[in-house]
Amino acid sequence: MNRIEGHDKVTGRATYAAEYPVEGVTYAYPVQAEIARGRITSIDAAGALAMPGVLTVLSSEDPPELAPDADPELGLFQRREVAYRGQIVAAVVADTYENARAAARAVRVTYQEDPHDVRLRSDHPGLYRPEKVNPFYPADTEKGDVAAGLAAAAFTVDVTYTTPAMHNNPMEPHATLAVWSGDGDLTVYDATQGVSTARDMIAKTLGLPAERVRVVCRHVGGGFGAKGTIRPGTMLAVLAARAAGRPVKVALTRQQLFDVTGYRTPTIQRLRLGADADGRLTAVDHEVAEQSSTLIEFAEQTATPARTMYETPALRTAHRLVRLDVASPSWMRAPGECPGMYALESAMDELAIAVGMDPVELRVLNDPEVEPAGGRPFSSRNLVACLLEGARRFGWEGRDPTPGVRRQGRWLIGTGVASSTYPALRRPSQATATVENGGYVVRVAAVDLGTGARTALTRIAATTLGVPPEQVRVELGDSDLPAAPLAGGSMGTASWGSAVVAACEEALRDGKHGAADTTDAIKAQEDLARHSFGAQFARVRVDMDTGEVRVSHLLGIFAAGRIIDEKLARSQFVGGMTMGLGMALMEATVTDEEFGGFSNHDLAQYHVPVCADIERIDAAWIEEDDRHLNPMGAKGIGEIGIVGTAAAIGNAVYHATGIRVRDLPITPARLLA
Amino acid sequence: MEITLQVNGTRRTVEVDPRVSLLDLLRERLGLTGSKKGCDHGQCGACTVLIDGRRANACLALAVAQDGSDITTVEGLADGDRPHPLQAAFIEHDAFQCGYCTPGQLCSAAGMLAEGGPSAITDDLATDPALTAEEVRERMSGNLCRCGAYPNIVTAIVEVAR
């Protein structure tokens, strides 16, 4: 169905965080650290304060009062230590954006600089095993004897893949508008993926009860994880508004986004696979090195998909983390699964070549009965069906595996395949459904970041209530609505939808009103392995004179439970695959080893796919009837589209050229090296 | 400085700081927040508007330099309550997700349809080529969409171009 807010979005009427008209609004502009590690010795704001329109300057010279246990990234201006280049160390509030920006340049910060360490390497002495990896998985797992499995194998692969730091780069930069009322209540218009979560985090950082804070977010210009939790810019607006006694808007620049809103950690991944003469896996070992800042421990769950994917008697997964003088990494679309599956699925391709087996067949052969690491049964698992259906549609049969032999003019042609997977989880949510003006109003503090949540929830409610969608109005994007989890981890629709169904059912029984809270239902659910699966196929052409790679066709087939809305679902899958193409061929943020921070921090130097890069992408799905998920029978679809894409493209590039690039992105320079 | 410009058919006279971009004038002072700021550096196209009928990045245009110009933003594309054909096609083909790039895509597409002439990928530079999907992809590549709505954007534009 067409998006409910479609008309608002095409006419410019949809209001994003920085766009709420607020009387007397002022502007805050951050000052960022110019060193990667050290101590601030003084901050001289006199020059800035004397400039036109300046209202106040915030910094650690006069630390704003916050809860003592405030998160170190969000607890702005509390410390003199600098943890990374680009960290916010001061801010100017002024009557106009131009005045704030100009005055921010006049703030003089002096530092005592210490030597920094910003380079991730697999032999870094600081690597350690974290307690857990995100969000709650063990850092390491071990089953069987990997060394024995490798020793007994007829074929082995021992390869190291690396992925660079990547930035989410939603089109809407993070923005916040904070308004304090006379009696100390706070309203925050924030670009966020979760209004309830944002409210709780803001309140916790301030040491205020949550009821004093309201967060509103009717529309958000994409997040892909970068707006999952609040970032320093949100707190900057809140603190600046309190200090200035005026509403304050903070609209971070694209450049600032690279420093203070999180990124996907770079990874170094060693994969060791063993297979017997028939191609059956005898061992899988996936070991990952990744980074976090000195401020917070963010441990990406990169090796976790190996715990789910393939049957093997010996399986080891391990995460090692090093805390560097870098910005704090955070969630980026399919954190963990995305980089992890790139390495695993590339290594599986290498194994297929070593065994002399078709890569689709190899995956089918090693499909497990139960979850390989924990032994839990799957609620449903249709990877094989996706692989076979994809192979059929793509015309995979009869593929000659020989690399570097298909030529069309100056182009070398190749095809590749990879699997996708993503967990299908839920979080507790509340919702209400009320009869109003002859229709129903459904209320839930969900957020629609472009996923189509508003439309999907309308359909879910209408189906439950047995009325046409026009008779349902969904209110979301306001923390005053019934509390709901954030849009992330592909859990939004499943979590909110469960509560909406329960509330609607109660409203039908009651005749007037229903309210639901799914906390107990989720606690009571069976212990099963719940995952979406998929298969991605890529056709590429490579110009070996220039090293240019073009993706002629991407096909994704997914098994993600019941699809709630075909139009929205296709857009989500295609969007994920598009970002996966970017990961494969162009996306990389380069660490500045000399000065700290990132060397590239705008859209001219951090390349994302443009219209001309996308020639043909098809996404489809197989029917899946899984009763063990939620009342809709749906699995999340926001992230699985990006999982496996880069491997499918990399495998196709190998098939085209015979060159295996194991470091993303696959640039012309790497192909011609 | 005082400037007068025509915005979506209405004459506006405003006093502007010489540092203010056309984009910030629209968004922060004229209450026209339909035009979006994605980069403020001419790298994303989210701010695309029509200046005297030609598509341009409003973030790269200084407001003071627009004295006397005629600006159309996404708010001015529709004909009263009747949506512009591009707006209708974007809705129908789901040519957006978050919608943040959409005003720029729409203004850019409207400007592009009026341009004609060859593009960088046109073989015969003497012709006015048909707007195939390939030509549209090339001509719309100054407008980034991180949600990845490109295939639907192209479908919507090609349909309107016919």
Ligand code: FES
């Ligand atoms: S905001 Fe103008 S091009 Fe990006």
Ligand code: FES
């Ligand atoms: S619709 Fe989100 S950036 Fe294009």
